[in-house]
Amino acid sequence: MNDCIIMVDDDPEDVVLVKTALKRIGLPVSFLSFPSGELLLDFIVSQTPYSHHESVDEQTNYLVLLDLNMPKMDGRLCLSKLRKTQSFSQLPVVIFSTSDAHEDVKKSYEMGANSYIYKPDNIRELEKIMNSIYHFWLFKKH
Amino acid sequence: MEQTLYRMEHASPLWWPHMQLFSGVILCLFCVFASFCFFCIAKQQATTARLSCLALSVCLFAQACLSFLGAVVSDSISMTVYLVLNCVFVIAGLAALYFYRSVLSSVFFGSPDKADFEPQGDQPTPELEATQKELEQEIEAANRMRQRMQSIFESAPNGMLVVRKDGSIAQANTLAESIFRYPEGGMVGLSVEELVPKEHRPQHYGDRNNYVKAPTKRMMGDRKDLYGVCLDGHKVPVEIGLNPIEGSFDQEIVATIVDISERKKYQRFIESRNNELENSNRELQEFAFIASHDLREPLRKIIAFSRLLQGEDYGTFTAEGKEYSGYVVDAAERMRTLLDSLLSYSRVTSMANSFEKTDLNALIEDVCADLQLTVEENQAEITVLPLMSIEVDASQMRQVMQNLIGNAIKYRQTNQAPKIVISGEQQESKYLLTIQDNGIGFESEYAEQIFEVFKRLHGRDQYPGTGMGLAICRKIIIRHQGRIWADSVKGEGSTFYIELPLIRQEEQLNE
Structure with a gap:
């Protein structure tokens, strides 16, 4: 079974920071990033197992780090689309945003986000966050 | 008998008692009759007239008593006293007649409640003269009032129309004529519907008929925008007040018309100014919010990557390099604090809660x-x-x-x-x-x-x-x-x- 963290963020530096953090702590996960919600949906639809002939070992566990403010399809719309689709309703989605507005946090949880994390400006903190996320949503499934 | 005749012929005091008795009885009967007459009249009169008639009646009755007394007890009362008393009562009666002459004339010639007395003969009585004077004064006052009303009607700051029940214009002031661009006197006789835009005429006709049934003082059109049509077809925005004229013969209505073109123009000007201000305010708000929000992003990167570099996993700084990289992080953090406070300043209005x-x-x-x-x-x-x-x-x-x-x-x-x-x-x-x-x-x-x-x-x-x-x-x-x-x-x-x-x-x- 493979683990994969998908980061959806239009900010390339943030992607670099998360990638760096993952590399520095050496988690056994693959990493993918998309600059917008549409691309995530396209990708994830193409990856859905339509039949049961794939063995359990070949299945990949995904976790989505979703930014809220993005051009075109933003994180809110993307999240609501994911939650409306039966097969993705259990997909762990962690909102990863710079917004600390109470309204954003509340709305995200209401729409079915699994967690809301405020982007840190410190690589050490980011490492800690990635570690927690991995152990909470991905590691336990092994 | 001889003695008596002698007395009558030669001694003057002898015929006096008989004369006195005779005249006393006659006078007494006359006075009783007159007193009775006045008493009867008194019963039919109104308060003032009744009192005077009663007074006269009492006066005459007293006279009658006195005459009877004079006739009956002539021996025991001196002639002088009798004459004096008689004179007093006669004078009193005449005086009463004189002072209450107007009352008496009203008793005999008609009630005082009626305004006019019928002229008696060619010679006008003083009362009639006074009444005529009064009437003339009243007519003059009425004329003056009419002139005053006319000048108020003309000088009113609004256009004014007097409209009859059938919708024709009975009177229009100069301002009304100038609002609708009619020549002087050109509006009289016109139907008010001609001042209403064609598309609203049928409705106006119905509304007007309903209004005539129960006229009240109110504004026309229920706050909707009203337009009047001028003689040259031009439309003018107006505000119209309606007011029924109390006591008019033909249920006339006064329509007060205000030309609100200027006000509308000014209103539009203020509205557009307000919109501009609101827009610019909103833009400023958004600018402050977006600027402070979006500027934080690159700052966060500066801080994050500077700290990453300070971590020595990607090369080591010299002592000076460490100091300088510290300045980068400090300055970036300070700027972030400034942006945070700017953001919270702009949030005072953009993220406000209720009171x-x-x-x-x-x-x-x-x-x-x-x-x-x-x-x-x-x-x-x-x-x-x-x-x-x-x-x-x-x-x-x-x-x-x-x-x-x-x-x-x-x-x-x-x-x-x-x-x-x-x-x-x-x-x-x-x-x-x-x-x-x-x-x-x-x-x-x-x-x-x-x-x-x-x-x-x-x-x-x-x-x-x-x-x-x-x-x-x-x-x-x-x-x-x-x-x-x-x-x-x-x-x-x-x-x-x-x-x-x-x-x-x-x-x-x-x-």
């Missing part, structure tokens, strides 16, 4: 709890006197109190513990909050400047901060329709005053 009745004592208690660490570190003594509960945006008011109490502790005297006293006082429709400290204070000339955006009185190395705290306070208090100001003596402490209205005016008037 709710809030217990200020509880609110300040919360603030003190938040500041507990600072309070303990500085051994500050905060005294809060009993305050009122008033309608505020609680979270913003908390921010204000936090800034003010925080400042009072931050700008403390080095040689004594901070003492802060918070008190409140109701002043008519306002509530005055006073926050007094024993800190370092400031020169009174800076009392206004300290509320300006990014204004600071001390260097960053002395006291950290962005200079936005009091600006945010002022913006919040202004949003509460209140006032905030300060008073201080350098070295002796400062006092901040917040005046809040107990009843806020509606943020937006519906009309």
Whole structure:
């Protein structure tokens, strides 16, 4: 079974920071990033197992780090689309945003986000966050 | 018998008693008759006339009694006394007749309630003359009144039309003619429907007929925009008031017309100005919000990557390099603090909450709890006197109190513990909050400047901060329709005053 963290963020530096953090702590996960919600949906639809002939070992566990403010399809719309689709309703989605507005946090949880994390400006903190996320949503499934 | 005849012929006193008896009885009968007549008349008259008739009747009856007395007891009463009394009663009767002549004339010729007396003969009586004079005066007064009404009608600041029941115009003043561009006198006889735009004529006809059935004083058109059609077909925006004329023969109605072209023009001008201002305000708000929000992003990257580099996993800095990279992070962090405060300044209006009745004592208690660490570190003594509960945006008011109490502790005297006293006082429709400290204070000339955006009185190395705290306070208090100001003596402490209205005016008037 493979683990994969998908980061959806239009900010390339943030992607670099998360990638760096993952590399520095050496988690056994693959990493993918998309600059917008549409691309995530396209990708994830193409990856859905339509039949049961794939063995359990070949299945990949995904976790989505979703930014809220993005051009075109933003994180809110993307999240609501994911939650409306039966097969993705259990997909762990962690909102990863710079917004600390109470309204954003509340709305995200209401729409079915699994967690809301405020982007840190410190690589050490980011490492800690990635570690927690991995152990909470991905590691336990092994 | 001889003796008697002799007496009658030669002795003058002898015929007197007979004469007296005879004349006395005649006079007595006449007086009784006249008295009875007046008494009968008196019963049919109104109060005043009845009294006079009764008086006359009594007078005549007295005369009758006296005559009878004169006839019967002529021997025992001297002639002189009798004549004198007779004369008095006759004079009294005549005087009564003279003084009540108008009453009597009304008794005989008609009731005094009727305005006019019929002229008697060619010679006008003084009463008639007086009545004629009165009538002439009344006619003159009526003429004067008519002229006055005419000049009021003409000089009214509005166009005025008198409209008959059938919708024809009976009278129009000059201003009405000029509003509808008609020549002088050109509107009389015209149907009012001709002044209504074609598309509204059928409705106006129906509305007018309904109005005539139950006319009341009111504005026409229920606040809808009304237009009048001029002689040349031009449409003019108008405001029309309707008023039925009391006591007119033909249920006439006065229509008051105001040409509101200018007002409409001005209104449109103000509306467009308002829209422009609102837009520019919104743009400014959005700008402040977006700028501070979006500017934080690159800063976060600068800080994150600088720290990554400082971590020595990607090469080592020399001692100077370490120092300089520290400046980068410090400056970026400071800028982030500035942006944060700018963001919270712009959020005062963009992220405002509703006003709710809030217990200020509880609110300040919360603030003190938040500041507990600072309070303990500085051994500050905060005294809060009993305050009122008033309608505020609680979270913003908390921010204000936090800034003010925080400042009072931050700008403390080095040689004594901070003492802060918070008190409140109701002043008519306002509530005055006073926050007094024993800190370092400031020169009174800076009392206004300290509320300006990014204004600071001390260097960053002395006291950290962005200079936005009091600006945010002022913006919040202004949003509460209140006032905030300060008073201080350098070295002796400062006092901040917040005046809040107990009843806020509606943020937006519906009309």
